[in-house]
Amino acid sequence: MRGPRRGRLLAVSLGAALALACAHAPTSPTSPAEEGAPSAGQPAPAERGEVGLASFYGRRFHGRRTASGERYDVRALTCAHPTAPFGTRLRVTDLETGRTVVVRVTDRGPYGPGRIIDLSLAAARQLGIVRRGLARVRVEVADDDDEDEGAGTHSDGEDAAARTRS
Numbered sequence: 384m385r386g387p388r389r390g391r392l393l394a395v396s397l398g399a400a401l402a403l404a405c406a407h408a409p410t411s412p413t414s415p416a417e418e419g420a421p422s423a424g425q426p427a428p429a430e431r432g433e434v435g436l437a438s439f440y441g442r443r444f445h446g447r448r449t450a451s452g453e454r455y456d457v458r459a460l461t462c463a464h465p466t467a468p469f470g471t472r473l474r475v476t477d478l479e480t481g482r483t484v485v486v487r488v489t490d491r492g493p494y495g496p497g498r499i500i501d502l503s504l505a506a507a508r509q510l511g512i513v514r515r516g517l518a519r520v521r522v523e524v525a526d527d528d529d530e531d532e533g534a535g536t537h538s539d540g541e542d543a544a545a546r547t548r549s
Contacts, residue, residue, distance in 0.1 A: 435499035437475060437520040439507035449490035460484060460509070463492035464522070472525040475500060477510045477518050484509040485525045496527040 445457045451469040455461070467473060471488045484506045493501040500522050502510070513516040 403515060410507060433499050433522040434478070435520070435522075436492055436495075436497050436517050436542070437477075437500045437502055437507075437510075437512065437522075438495060438498050438505055438517050439502040439512065444505065450488045453489045455503070457504040459503055460486045460506045461489045461503045462486040463490035464488045464499075465491060465493075467524070468472050473500070474523050474525040475502065475506070475510065476513060476521045476523075479519060480511060 434496055440455060440457070440463070444455045447455050448518070449455050449461075449463070453461075459515075462473060462475070464471075464473065467488045469488055472485055473488060474483055474485050476483045484502075486502060486506045490501070493499070498517075500520065502512075507513050510518060
């Protein structure tokens with residue numbers, strides 16, 4: 384009787400071990416070269432023309448390091464995006480007003496429910512969303528022929544496109 388029991392126990396143990404091994408796919412650590420790249424299976428903003436809520440960073444984060452290593456500057460036209468590579472220029476359009484700003488990705492986030500992008504204070508001012516706090520926006524990768532709206536540079540609230548025309 385001991386022989387068949389031992390055989391069944393061994394078969395059940397091997398079956399359970401095999402089931403557990405198949406249930407959890409191994410994960411590989413992210414290499415430093417892939418750190419700013421989108422995760423597998425998550426399309427870049429341009430591919431899906433993301434639509435969702437935008438929020439913005441307040442002054443209390445000014446001078447703190449972002450995920451890219453840069454310091455956050457409330458006057459720079461920058462943003463936090465969950466998957467776009469650092470340095471990517473994104474065009475953000477307020478769907479209510481039609482106003483647009485081009486920002487550069489320097490951080491990861493946002494972490495609030497339903498939000499797809501966190502804007503710097505300067506970018507939020509340019510879009511006119513500071514009083515509202517949140518805005519429904521479309522986020523797309525900026526084309527090379529998009530007018531450079533000063534992404535990553537300082538903004539004094541004046542329309543950057545108007546500055547370049549004068």
